[in-house]
Amino acid sequence: MSAAHILVVDDESDIREMVRDILEDEGYEVTAAANAEEARRSREQNELDLILLDIWMPDVDGITLLRDWARGGDLDCPVVIMSGHGTVDTAVEATRLGAHEFLEKPLSMAKLLQIVGEALEAGREERERRKARSILSPLVEPVGRSEVMRETRRRIDRVATEGSPVLLLGEAGTGRETLARYLHSKSPRSDGRFINLVLGSLRPDDAEVVLFGRQDGDNLEAGALEKARGGTLFLNELGDMDPEVQRLLMSALEAGGYSPVGSTRREALDVRLVASAQPDIARLVERGRFRQDLLNHLDVLPIHVPPLRDYREDVPDLIRYYVDVLVDQEGLPFKRFSVAAQNRLRNYPWPGNIREVKNMVHRFLAMSDGEEVGLEEVERELRRETEREVEPLVKQDLLGLSLREARERFERAYLEQQLELCGGRVGKLAERVGLERTHLYRKLKALGIEIQKN
Template identity: 55%
Template sequence: MSAAHILVVDDEPDIRDLVKEILEDEGYEVSTAENGATAREARRARRPDLVLLDIWMPDIDGISLLKEWAEGDGLPCPVIMMSGHGTVETAVEATRLGAYDFIEKPLSMAKLLLTVERALEADKLRRENIGLRRQARPVAEPVGRSDTVQKLKAQAQRIALHEAPVLITGEPGTGKEIYARFIHASSPRKAGPFIDVGVGSIARENSALELFGSEAGDKVHYGRLEQASGGTLFLDELADMAPETQAKLAGALENGSFLRIGGKEPVQVNVRVIAASHRDLETEVHAGRLREDLYYHLNVLPMRLPPLREHCEDVPELLTYYVNFFVDQEGLPYRNFTMAARNRLRNYGWPGNIRELKNLVQRLLILGGEEEITLEEVEAAISHVQPNRARDIGHIPLDLPLREAREQFERNYLLQQFKECDGNVARLAEKVGMERTNLYRKLRALGIDPKRAPEDE
């Protein structure tokens, strides 16, 4: 993984050179700027991980520059202000605008290094907390002791040592993001960010903006590709990406650089890309829905995740893991599966794989009363799931073109989930993992009125 990139902005050459030399000795990568104009250009050329910003400069003061950067998307990284003539009011204003800290000149290099280290660590924790709130499965590593899981973990650890792109495939709910995070955590890039992009949850017309960012004048919006700099970019459901964005991503992987929307100068790529899909991507390529060059760029290190029914011996351990998770993380009452209930679930087909198991555990903990989860309770829970699934899938004629069949499935799926959420769009968005604006757009595209009760459809 590359070292943290620090931008030092100061109009005094001696201070710039000294700070640059000391930071580089500590293993950081450092760029410098002597005034506001060159600082803007340096920030446009490459997203910094931290900025050391002097207050008094000839063309613009640091507070005004900080305010300019804080507008719109907010500060892209921690900013530490430096000044030899600072006041309490100046420090308060800098903090209000989002600066991490304020240090006085003459600089104490020991204090500077400690502040830099703490600022980078605080930013890393902030990003990790956002990621944990967003992801539904905060699993440190894949759960299971079967030969299947042990071989997959060993494969993931071998893959982690290399920089080449990874393509993870498997049925929905098999844990593709879990393995992507495990690869990242086992790699030399583990100290860098892990940025996950649910391609299907981004409106197709906004996908290039979200991924590559934009610039207009001095205003720069960093896309997910730059946010993942030095770390890993995880693209979930690759086949849902808009064709124009596919072309731009293929070009970025080929050339090692890309243009932001509205940009004129190339930005270097420094990420490890892991993509995932539950679809047969070769079929998507042959059907013209996925670019062949993008597929081959990403399919360097393929990894297939088997469905849970192929390693059902891991079900008891998964049940125990998710019971403990919901008790510890969500404060749900502890309940224990009886041996008969465990054995029934071990022999259940799990069409929804690990995601279905997790949701089943959560439902049983919430709705049950006794400490033990009985066989009868489990039978009732899985019999409630199976008829709905069979009914919804059975409504789709198998002679339809794939795109039409997928649209019918999406409509049936969202209608069923909408019913289970009692017509509450906010709960539906959380349940299906989509941003609410994109969900409204998807519902309307499928002819579902978000304002009408789902039973009326």
């Protein structure tokens, strides 16, 4: 088992270093942050098991920081507040926000180790509980008994044991990310991590740090290539990759290694690359939007991920699967689908693929009355769905912009509206739009979308 990763946030360097030394001596992995800004960055970039958080800091106080983190949903890991002069009010507020414990300064080493041990244990138990609650998420074995789906799984099984890059070619929503996770779970690297790098959220000016990491004094901020060391790096949607990011990745692939920003040390590459792309990615090469050499590197073992219209016989299984998941995980009311309703849905072409099935089942469970979803209701919903499709999706004013500008404008409007529907809760938004929370934060920041405080 790898060492627990602890983030120590304190503006006093001697306390920070003392706590770091004590914890490292105990075999923990420690990252230190001197202010709220550094703490936020570390939390986004690392998978942490515990945060030790000072209240008083020069930029933003610990309680405000905790409130920000709690607003996105449950805290991902326990937080222990360290303070020498906390008041009852701050203690009450921190507990309400989900802080695990208080550590009084001056710190006693015995107390520190005792509370760290207890908090890590509590974090482990909470993770187990969450795992038990979300029995089927993240999906490990993709659903589908059709011959098309079985053959796709067989292909993945065959390439899983090799080390060469895999390119999953398919339309959006067909399950490329799901298959990439499945591939990882079947590979000899399954003990390592699966890192999902959403390429559309990578801005050229911070891509180097996100990919290669940064050395800051003794502190190494891990980049994606480091986090995925021994595991799999999933390059999610090659068509969204900025030219500068393409150049950086190509240089690392050619050299077989990279240096973290701020360091001259060379790190050898040790990741399995799996990428997803639209079936017509070669056209982006023809148009000069994607590097041929990079595509050659990634397109070693191509796998075509079929659209759902090619294996409609799996639609009833997918509906059943999503009814179970949504009832179990989101507490939605259980509903049966009549045979006629299932048959009609089976014959629908599903342009949005499996993602569309999931969203539609969600709407049926959340909106319809009664215990059974019947044919009429399905017809009504499909009419609505088709109307949505014929409505011109791209408005005239967007047509005058470059694709990049148009995408940015759309993404901003889309996320702002969704954020409003989620009552400003980033955790809920992440679930709703299907992005990992850290990527979503990065994306919101890149688009200049403010997350309302309180």
